[in-house]
Amino acid sequence: MGRPLPFVADPVVDASRLPDGFPAAAWDIEAEVDDSLHIEIVVGVADLLLVASSGTVVRSPSPAHVQVSRVRDLIAACPATRYSRDELERVSGLDRWTLARQFRGIYGTSPSRFRTLRQLDHVRRLVRSGTSLAEAAAEAGFADQSHMSRRFKSAYGLTPAAWASAIA
Numbered sequence: 615m616g617r618p619l620p621f622v623a624d625p626v627v628d629a630s631r632l633p634d635g636f637p638a639a640a641w642d643i644e645a646e647v648d649d650s651l652h653i654e655i656v657v658g659v660a661d662l663l664l665v666a667s668s669g670t671v672v673r674s675p676s677p678a679h680v681q682v683s684r685v686r687d688l689i690a691a692c693p694a695t696r697y698s699r700d701e702l703e704r705v706s707g708l709d710r711w712t713l714a715r716q717f718r719g720i721y722g723t724s725p726s727r728f729r730t731l732r733q734l735d736h737v738r739r740l741v742r743s744g745t746s747l748a749e750a751a752a753e754a755g756f757a758d759q760s761h762m763s764r765r766f767k768s769a770y771g772l773t774p775a776a777w778a779s780a781i782a
Contacts, residue, residue, distance in 0.1 A: 653714045688702075731769065737762060747763070
């Protein structure tokens with residue numbers, strides 16, 4: 615929050631000691647990185663540098679819950695829509711870095727991950743009602759069925775087709 619990053623004497627980080635909530639997308643070179651995910655990765659790395667330099671987790675003070683909940687409500691209302699970071703900043707009244715930290719602090723996940731999970735909720739409702747996987751992917755805002763299937767399997771441990779068979 616307006617501070618320079620600290621000097622870190624040992625910049626090599628043991629991946630097994632990463633803090634809870636560190637964005638897994640930082641390691642996924644095939645992940646689709648939108649503005650929100652980009653911010654999540656940068657904030658995660660910055661927080662990691664702060665932890666590495668001080669040995670303690672640095673927590674940002676929480677802004678009014680209502681500011682962050684506006685972004686949550688916007689995403690939840692239409693998860694198929696990909697909002698720009700400028701729009702999320704405008705809606706919340708917070709800068710992108712503060713918004714990313716506070717969203718994670720309040721909801722336990724990033725805005726990007728929250729959006730993906732809401733998209734997957736929508737996919738499950740559509741598939742349950744008989745919509746094809748390709749149509750469900752398009753309606754939920756995924757680039758294509760393959761993109762949806764990768765995200766679905768990552769979140770739930772099985773493909774959408776396997777899930778649909780299991781509930782049939």
